Amino acid sequence: MVGGGQLARMTHEAGIPLGIKFKLLSDTPQDSAAQVVSEVVIGDYRDLDTLRDFARGCDVITFDHEHVPAEHLAALEADGVVVRPGRSALAHAQDKGVMRAKLDEIGVPSPRHRIVADPADAAAFAAEGDGFPIILKTVRGGYDGKGVWFVRSQADAEDAFKAGVAVLAEEKVDFSRELAANIVRSPHGQAVAYPVVESRQVDGVCDTVIAPAPELDDELAGQAQELALRIAKELDVVGHLAVELFQTRDGRILVNELAMRPHNSGHWTQDGAVTSQFANHVRAVLDLPLGDPRPRAKWTVMCNVLGGDYPDMYQAYLHCMARDPQLKIHMYGKDVKPGRKVGHVNTYGDDLDDVLERARHAADYLRGTIVE
Amino acid sequence: MVGGGQLARMTHEAGIPLGIKFKLLSDTPQDSAAQVVSEVVIGDYRDLDTLRDFARGCDVITFDHEHVPAEHLAALEADGVVVRPGRSALAHAQDKGVMRAKLDEIGVPSPRHRIVADPADAAAFAAEGDGFPIILKTVRGGYDGKGVWFVRSQADAEDAFKAGVAVLAEEKVDFSRELAANIVRSPHGQAVAYPVVESRQVDGVCDTVIAPAPELDDELAGQAQELALRIAKELDVVGHLAVELFQTRDGRILVNELAMRPHNSGHWTQDGAVTSQFANHVRAVLDLPLGDPRPRAKWTVMCNVLGGDYPDMYQAYLHCMARDPQLKIHMYGKDVKPGRKVGHVNTYGDDLDDVLERARHAADYLRGTIVE
Known part of the structure; x- marks a missing residue:
């Protein structure tokens, strides 16, 4: 790897x-x-x-x-x-322009978009639709909110062009929430689909994932899974594919981003699914038969643990383990820096409010934003 | 480690x-x-x-x-x-004579036993009870059936004395099955007890573990857990303690062996418990709060994968994964030799017959004793 x-x-x-x-x-x-x-x-x-x-x-x-x-x-x-995934598949995860063009070609719904040349062109793009605000993204190099700008005016648009990378303009989608449809596909075409999850972002960074997405219409969930499977097939993806989606207020789903590797929206599978995204990614890239992607609990919640102001999390770590013996902690061995993803926690159970509260509490406590 | x-x-x-x-x-x-x-x-x-x-x-x-x-x-x-565990605790896992003496001292039921000096003394030990057969064990160095002799006569007893290690004689217990009570204890005395499991041996080697032990009386299960917790406390064990038990035909439990480390009878916890024996062993030796030991499924079965006659298991491995996408395979990266433990499989579910069949099938197929 x-x-x-x-x-x-x-x-x-x-x-x-x-x-x-x-x-x-x-x-x-x-x-x-x-x-x-x-x-x-x-x-x-x-x-x-x-x-x-x-x-x-x-x-x-x-x-x-x-x-x-x-x-x-x-x-x-x-x-x-x-x-695996191969160069031609990865091109779509490396370049958002290539990705949008391909999704258009195969008829997968995306936010309205086009490559824009400069701030004036961005303003023109806005005028072609409902006006500002729009989203600008460098086609390469962005992640976790980096390389993405929320743009309210032509003057606002200037930063996006400073890197010298092509810039993609997208409409600001009026979404009710973000979803992710995660699938794994093997070289000979076997594929498994995880339940569609809800992904909550804070400041452009994934904060909470709920599996499965609460109150998601079965038909829309099925559509999202089929979309992800179709994208994987058309782009010849091997391994884990995360399709980040907007659920619009008028009940459609639009593709936001693609990632061709294990993904933050799939971390819940480590403790919440029969086979984790990581195990299935390994199985796929080695062309081994894939494992069952079904959930093991009614609800699983993942919250990212971000670094807080204190570099030593040890006391908080002890506290969280003692408070909740069912808490599943996943630490990354990273030095703690404010805002840096240093781990995540998973919780699962039958009562979503309880499962959410436990994960949220642990993540906040580890970050140091709450005490008790 | x-x-x-x-x-x-x-x-x-x-x-x-x-x-x-x-x-x-x-x-x-x-x-x-x-x-x-x-x-x-x-x-x-x-x-x-x-x-x-x-x-x-x-x-x-x-x-x-x-x-x-x-x-x-x-x-x-x-x-x-x-x-951790410390020298004084480990002495009881290293020397079966020391272990038996301590269990006698704290009133934990063992098979009738004493150290014997030579084959004639072994015959005398037999005569003190119901006669032959008896079991002889070297007090040190035995595992997986090695260092243990099933002895039918004084002449049979000679092999046990050849290693020059003290020999412990034990009555041949008329047991209906073997159980294991596994607990984890931390330095400041927190302890968790896993459900008592049934352990089936073949040729002195653990073959199948069923969690929880089917049709085990709640009171007897509670006794077994209490026994294990008491042994851990009295011997000041830190980490995972496996207490291997005989369930006698007349409804008693007798301690067979102790192991102060993760143990084969606890491998089911990797996929069948909220917190695995390995995770809790780590938490205990680092004096972290312990994780929930409760089962995640109604039944979990572990079968050991022994090496068969063919050194290359790859095709069998593919077959088993394809046949049962819920199968949890754990390979040890060892060269395959006949009879060597090279891995284990875990299965879980609501129907014990199905769960047993799936684990048994996978272990037999991987060993090469069945084809399909």
């Missing part, structure tokens, strides 16, 4: 019972995954020679993030390295 | 979400746990200097097996190393 973040850490964890020999390419030995994996290569994923050396002896290469340059992926594939 | 076997492998797996920095002392880099842990020291646990070097920088030392010499444990404790 290329990339030493928490997704690689949790993928390794899920691969241990499968008997997988996991090799990691990590920026530093301190990275989240590098702390727990036996075979770690320290190197830069932007360097082709490093990638080539790393790939030697791997049956398959997969990714913790979307940032490996497309030309390097092409070179690896030309070398005969098995890359 | 000292010892690189599958128990260390699965303890590391369970420690990852807890954010634990896990360090391993392993005989070879090929050992089961050494394949998956970042920080591995290769060395001999029988060498005190190796242990001392290993212990440097560890907050606490725990064990994958009982074989670290007692004098080395004493030396580490004298150095100020935190050893």
Whole structure:
């Protein structure tokens, strides 16, 4: 796996019972995954020679993030390295312009959008619809709210163009909530769909995921799952695909983002599903039969743990474990910095209010925003 | 953790979400746990200097097996190393004579027993009770049926004395089945009890574990749990304690063996309990609050996967995953040798017959004793 973040850490964890020999390419030995994996290569994923050396002896290469340059992926594939998901699929997760064009081509509903050249063009895009506000996104390099601008005027639009990356304009969707439809697909086309979840963002960062999405109409849930399965097939995705969706106030679903790797909206599966997204991602990229994606509890809630003002979470960690013996804590081994994702918690049970309260409490307590 | 076997492998797996920095002392880099842990020291646990070097920088030392010499444990404790479970507790898991004497002292029921000096003394022990057959065990070094003899005559008894280790004679208990009462205890005395399980042995090796033990009287189950909690307290055990029990035909329970580490009879907890034995062992030895030991399913069954005649299990592995998407496979990364424990499978559900059949089928198929 290329990339030493928490997704690689949790993928390794899920691969241990499968008997997988996991090799990691990590920026530093301190990275989240590098702390727990036996075979770690320290190197830069932007360097082709490093990638080539790393790939030697791997049956398959997969990714913790979307940032490996497309030309390097092409070179690896030309070398005969098995890359899953492959370069052509990953192009849609690496470039939002490519993604939108493809979704248009296959008839998947997206927010109104087009590439815009400059602030004046962004204003023109706004005028073509309901006017400002609109959303601007750099087509590459954004995540967790970075590379995304909420734009109320032409002057507001200037920042988005400063990086020198193409900018995609999208309508500001009048959504009632965000959903995610997560599926896993294997090279020979087996696929499994997880229940559609509700994802709540704070400041552009995933905060809470509820599985399944409460009061979601069965038909709309089925549509979302079918959409995700269709996208995976049309784009030839192998592994976990997260399709982030807007549920509009008039009852439609529109695709917001795609991620072709384990995803924050699937962390609940570690404790809430028969087979976790990480285990199924491993199974898919190795072309093993996929595991059952069904939930094990009526409700599962995931809350991200963000770093707070205090670097030492240890007392809070003890408190949360003592308060709730059913709490499932997942720490990433990262130094605590304000606002940084350093872990998540999962809770499950029959009573959604209780399950939500327990996860919310633990995440807030660990961050230090509440005491008791 | 000292010892690189599958128990260390699965303890590391369970420690990852807890954010634990896990360090391993392993005989070879090929050992089961050494394949998956970042920080591995290769060395001999029988060498005190190796242990001392290993212990440097560890907050606490725990064990994958009982074989670290007692004098080395004493030396580490004298150095100020935190050893959990401690030397005085471990003495009861390392020496069956010491264990029996202690259980007698605290009034815990055991099979009739005494140390015997030679084959003639073994015959005398038999004559003191109902005659042959009796069981002879070396007080140290036995596991998985090794170091245990089923003895029908004085001549039969000779093998047991060849190792030059003290020999414990025990009555052959007329048991209806074997049970295990597993508990976890932390240094400040918090303890949790898992449901009592039924353990089925084949040729002295654990084959199948059913959680909870079917048709076990609630009162007897409670007695077994209380017994295990009492033993843990009296012996000052920290971490996971497995108490292997005989259920006699006349409705009593007698202690067979103790293990002070994660144990084969607790592997079902990985997929069948809110908190696995491995996670709770880690929490206990680090004096973290313990997790909920309650079952997540009505029935969970574990079957060990033993090596068969074919070294390559890959096709069988694919078949089992495809046949049963709910099957939980746990492979140890070991070379397949006939009769060697190379993994286990867990299944769970509401219908015990179905859950048993699925686990049994997968274990037999992986071993190669059935085809379909």
